[in-house]
Amino acid sequence: MMIATWNVNSLKIRLPQVIDWLKENPVDFLCLQELKQDNEFFDLAAFEEIGYTACWSGQKTYNGVAIISRTKGKDVVRNNPLFEDAQQRLIASTYDSEQGPIRVINVYCPNGSAVDSDKYVYKLAWYKELTNFLKSEMSTYQHVILTGDFNIAPEDRDVHEGYKGDILISPPERKALQELIDLGLHDAFRLFEQEEKSFSWWDYRMMGFRRNAGLRIDHILISDSLKQICEACWIDKEPRRLERPSDHTPVVADIKWDLIT
DNA sequence: ATGGCCTTCTTCGAAGGA
Numbered sequence: 001m002m003i004a005t006w007n008v009n010s011l012k013i014r015l016p017q018v019i020d021w022l023k024e025n026p027v028d029f030l031c032l033q034e035l036k037q038d039n040e041f042f043d044l045a046a047f048e049e050i051g052y053t054a055c056w057s058g059q060k061t062y063n064g065v066a067i068i069s070r071t072k073g074k075d076v077v078r079n080n081p082l083f084e085d086a087q088q089r090l091i092a093s094t095y096d097s098e099q100g101p102i103r104v105i106n107v108y109c110p111n112g113s114a115v116d117s118d119k120y121v122y123k124l125a126w127y128k129e130l131t132n133f134l135k136s137e138m139s140t141y142q143h144v145i146l147t148g149d150f151n152i153a154p155e156d157r158d159v160h161e162g163y164k165g166d167i168l169i170s171p172p173e174r175k176a177l178q179e180l181i182d183l184g185l186h187d188a189f190r191l192f193e194q195e196e197k198s199f200s201w202w203d204y205r206m207m208g209f210r211r212n213a214g215l216r217i218d219h220i221l222i223s224d225s226l227k228q229i230c231e232a233c234w235i236d237k238e239p240r241r242l243e244r245p246s247d248h249t250p251v252v253a254d255i256k257w258d259l260i261t
Numbered sequence: 262a263t264g265g266c267c268t269t270c271t272t273c274g275a276a277g278g279a
Contacts, residue, residue: 009278010268034278036269061269062277111279119277151279164263168279203279204266213262215279247267247279 001097001257002027005218006239007108007149007201007248011035011042011064014246018068019046021239026051027252028070028259029095031106033149035064042066059088065106065148067093070261073104082136083129090130092137098258099225103141105134107148112173115166123151127176134183144223146185149248151217152177154187158216160197168215185221188233188253200235201248208247209240220253229256 004027008014011032022030030052035042039058047054047068056066057078065088067073073093080090092105110126113119138144152173153159159169167173181187189198199214208214222230233253240249 013268034268111277113277113279162262165279201279203263206262206265208266217279244267 001255001259002252003029003031003104003145003147003220003255004250004252005031005033005106005147005149005220006250007033007218007246009034009036009246009248011066012037013244015043015046017239017242017245019050021250022050022052022068025236025250025252029104030068031104031147032066032068033064033106033108035059035066036061037064055091055093057088057091063088063108065089065091065108067091067104067106069093069095071095071259080129080133082133083126085126089126094141096260097143098260100143101141102143102145102257102259103137105137105144105146107146107150109149109151111151112167115170120167124172124176127180131176131180131183134180134185138183138223142223143225144185145226146180146221147219149218150177153215153217154219157196158199160199160213160215162213163215168217181221184224186224186227188220188222188230189216189235189251191227191230192233198235200251202240204247218248218251220251222253222255226255226257230254231256
């Protein structure tokens, strides 16, 4: 089973790139963030044409998440039931497998803007309730994948040397991510040897990608049951080289797991 | 090297992103 996450920064603009990427990388799940379009504009037919279905939670201009999958999921949850939020940043769905149901939770965590801003306060509150939601999900489901754009670089090695900001790396943010991981999740990327200076996002400005001035903020977190059978996790930098790319690029995990299709 | 880019809309200037 292959699962990928990709913040596409407007699905309207990036749809052809997403379809092309799926043809080249026929993953079982592709979790998208920052659709930036309302639900009625989600082009399900474009995915059906290449053998996928989807569930989504869109929003005009900002946010919006979708799970593209081979089979239709069930028990779809849009937004965290523990956190009243007009912003569409979470979608979860359950898929059948030989080993029992697997819960896929796709998140677009708040950016936070600047440390101590209102948006930063919102980010930390959002994370706190995400942790409470995950606690509940993990008591219901044994096999859980929490993936998406976390807008937090877990460690200093996930941050390019010239990074000047505090946001995305501040201790309270990292603590919030750690509390989530402490529920019994594992950063799939760090289960394996990786190149130094591996990032998943690069600023459009200042030739960020060419200088490899990036951050690793897109993650695939997997439950204990999936850790031992996770065979690989990598960042696919190819889409970042395309004309008019998203500023994020896909992260992919390969897990030895048999879905029912 | 955070001013410098990209996307969106209440669109030609501003907000948000990270």
